[in-house]
Amino acid sequence: MLVSAKEMLEKARDGKYAVGQFNINNLEWTKAVLLTAEELKSPVILGVSEGAGKYMTGYKTVSAMVKAMIGELNITVPVALHLDHGSYEGCYKCIEAGFSSIMFDGSHYPIEENVEKTKELVAVCAEKGISLEAEVGSIGGEEDGVVGMGECADPNECKQIADLGVTMLAAGIGNIHGKYPENWAGLSFETLAAVKDKVGDMPLVLHGGTGIPEDQIKKAISLGVAKINVNTECQLSFADATRKYIEAGKDLAGKGFDPRKLLAPGTEAIKATVKEKMELFGSVGKA
Numbered sequence: 001m002l003v004s005a006k007e008m009l010e011k012a013r014d015g016k017y018a019v020g021q022f023n024i025n026n027l028e029w030t031k032a033v034l035l036t037a038e039e040l041k042s043p044v045i046l047g048v049s050e051g052a053g054k055y056m057t058g059y060k061t062v063s064a065m066v067k068a069m070i071g072e073l074n075i076t077v078p079v080a081l082h083l084d085h086g087s088y089e090g091c092y093k094c095i096e097a098g099f100s101s102i103m104f105d106g107s108h109y110p111i112e113e114n115v116e117k118t119k120e121l122v123a124v125c126a127e128k129g130i131s132l133e134a135e136v137g138s139i140g141g142e143e144d145g146v147v148g149m150g151e152c153a154d155p156n157e158c159k160q161i162a163d164l165g166v167t168m169l170a171a172g173i174g175n176i177h178g179k180y181p182e183n184w185a186g187l188s189f190e191t192l193a194a195v196k197d198k199v200g201d202m203p204l205v206l207h208g209g210t211g212i213p214e215d216q217i218k219k220a221i222s223l224g225v226a227k228i229n230v231n232t233e234c235q236l237s238f239a240d241a242t243r244k245y246i247e248a249g250k251d252l253a254g255k256g257f258d259p260r261k262l263l264a265p266g267t268e269a270i271k272a273t274v275k276e277k278m279e280l281f282g283s284v285g286k287a
């Protein structure tokens with residue numbers, strides 16, 4: 001069932017667990033995430049970056065595919081289709097295409113402009129029943145061309161944005177997209193606690209969910225994180241399983257080159273990663 005992310009995140013915040021956002025890239029990715037969520041009776045958010053949206057030929061194609069798949073796979077758990085790190089223009093395109101949730105990443109604008117644009121989108125989303133994520137501070141590293149410096153969010157700016165009525169807030173707390181470097185200092189729980197103090201009940205979002213140690217994930221959830229984004233880890237699992245299949249020569253045996261066979265190990269690997277994350281985030285059985 002395609003829904004806004006609002007209710008599932010409020011339940012997660014109250015129940016002290018987090019809903020995973022898993023970014024999708026194609027049919028196999030989408031199917032793997034949806035089937036795992038259904039099997040584990042977990043709510044789930046399908047993330048679509050602007051780059052992935054283009055790759056899948058456009059937001060309307062993505063939206064149609066996800067809606068049809070939810071129906072044909074009999075997915076009963078709550079599913080949100082969410083634009084990840086959206087530009088101002090991208091947000092409007094996804095609203096038009098029928099997404100149930102969007103992220104406006106205005107973190108690279110001066111705070112006044114971020115506020116102004118977020119405010120406008122709050123009104124549009126409220127009218128359409130779409131959930132809206134905003135970002136303050138920035139997530140380090142690079143994801144699909146979105147580059148962040150990784151500065152921690154200013155808690156007062158977080159309050160300014162939260163007070164506009166967004167559904168959820170992504171605050172930079174030392175998190176990074178992609179693999180974490182060896183010398184990574186870890187999440188800034190000081191920043192997270194200060195943000196939480198200012199924004200009260202607002203569900204918080206942790207980006208860069210790949211490779212964060214379990215104890216830090218659990219602590220972040222205890223401090224108000226209700227949504228955790230994972231992208232790179234599924235890509236790494238997919239690539240690793242596909243490489244092993246090819247290196248073992250299985251693509252050359254029998255009909256192993258058939259894409260339905262060739263892509264199967266990678267698809268199963270995505271399912272395993274999603275399962276592991278849902279168990280860690282505590283969302284299993286919460287649908």
Ligand code: G3H
Pocket residue numbers: 023047084085143176177178179206207208209210229230231232233
């Ligand atoms: O927006 C998506 C994420 O923040 C994913 O980060 O690729 O490090 O898992 P990741």
Ligand code: ZN
Pocket residue numbers: 085139143177207208229
């Ligand atoms: Zn992100």
